[in-house]
Amino acid sequence: MLAGVELGGTKCICTLGTGPDDVRAQFEIPTTSSEQTLAAIAGVLDGWDFQSLGIASFGPLELDRRSAKFGSILSTPKPGWSGTDLTSIANGVPFAIDTDVNGAALAEGLWGAAQGLESWAYITIGTGVGVGSVSAGQILRGAGHSEAGHQRVPKLAGDLFAGCCRYHGDCVEGLASGPAIAARAGKEGRDIAPDDVAWTHVAHAIAMLCHNLVLTTLPQRILIGGGVAIGQPQLLTAVCHHLVNSLAGYHQTDGVENLIVLPGLGERAGPCGSLALASKAAK
Known part of the structure; x- marks a missing residue:
C-alpha cells in the first residue's frame, strides 16, 4: 500500500492506494500557511497504514540528498x-x-500515455507552466x-504582450499560463472563445517549448496536461501546427x-x- 501527497499552490491532495485503478482513500486539504497545511497532511497520514510515501510538490525544491536543505522548498513566490x-x-x-x-511524468510512464517508452516529457499548463x-x-x-x-522563446511577429512572469516577463510561463492568458485577454480562460486569437499565442509559446524539448531532451512523446490544456482540446492541434512550422523539416x-x-x-x-513516487521509494 502506497501513500502520496501532491502539494499545490491552492490545495493538497493526499491519496492512499496502489495506482489509479486502486485508490482506497483521498483527501483534499486547502494550502494555507506551511505550518497549518503540513499539520493537516500529517493528521491524514497518521490514520493510514502504508509502506512508503511519495511527495510531489510545487517548487523549486532542493533535491540534492547531500544538501542540508534536502526536501525543502527553496525561494518561492508563495x-x-x-x-x-x-x-x-x-x-x-x-x-x-x-x-x-x-x-x-512518472505516473504517465507507469499507468498512462507514456507506457513502454524510454524518454518522454510532461508539460502542465495551469497557474504556471511546468515540465517534467x-x-x-x-x-x-x-x-x-x-x-x-x-x-x-520567440513570440509571434508583432506580439507586444510583455508577459506576466515576475522573474522573466515573457518566458513560456509568462506567455501561456492561466494568469498570462487572463492578462492578455482581459478575462479568464474559461470565458475565452475557442477561436480567440489569445489561444494562437498560447499555442505558439507551447510549440516553441516543444521545439526546444524535441531537440534537447529527445522525448518520444510530449504529454500536455493541466487545466488549460485539458479545458481547451483545440489547443493541441494548434500546437502541432506551430511545431511543424517551427522545426521546418529539420x-x-x-x-x-x-x-x-x-x-x-x-x-x-x-x-x-x-x-x-511512493512506488519508487518502495523499490
Whole structure:
C-alpha cells in the first residue's frame, strides 16, 4: 500500500492506494500557511497504514540528498513557504520527493500515455507552466531540477504582450499560463472563445517549448496536461501546427499527432504522480 501527497499552490491532495485503478482513500486539504497545511497532511497520514510515501510538490525544491536543505522548498513566490522542510511529514517512513510535474511524468510512464517508452516529457499548463522530463527511464536531473517552463522563446511577429512572469516577463510561463492568458485577454480562460486569437499565442509559446524539448531532451512523446490544456482540446492541434512550422523539416515530424498528446491519466496525473513516487521509494 502506497501513500502520496501532491502539494499545490491552492490545495493538497493526499491519496492512499496502489495506482489509479486502486485508490482506497483521498483527501483534499486547502494550502494555507506551511505550518497549518503540513499539520493537516500529517493528521491524514497518521490514520493510514502504508509502506512508503511519495511527495510531489510545487517548487523549486532542493533535491540534492547531500544538501542540508534536502526536501525543502527553496525561494518561492508563495508567501511563508520558502525554506519549508517537506520531509517532516514522512515521519520515518521510506519516501521519495520530487516536483509535482516530475511525479506526473512518472505516473504517465507507469499507468498512462507514456507506457513502454524510454524518454518522454510532461508539460502542465495551469497557474504556471511546468515540465517534467524523463530520459532513458530516469527523471532528468543535474544542477537542480528542470525549470523548462521558464525558457525564453520567440513570440509571434508583432506580439507586444510583455508577459506576466515576475522573474522573466515573457518566458513560456509568462506567455501561456492561466494568469498570462487572463492578462492578455482581459478575462479568464474559461470565458475565452475557442477561436480567440489569445489561444494562437498560447499555442505558439507551447510549440516553441516543444521545439526546444524535441531537440534537447529527445522525448518520444510530449504529454500536455493541466487545466488549460485539458479545458481547451483545440489547443493541441494548434500546437502541432506551430511545431511543424517551427522545426521546418529539420526534425522528423511525420505523425506529430502521436508526438503531442493529452495525458492518459487526464486530471488524475497529478495525484497519481505522488503514488508513482511512493512506488519508487518502495523499490
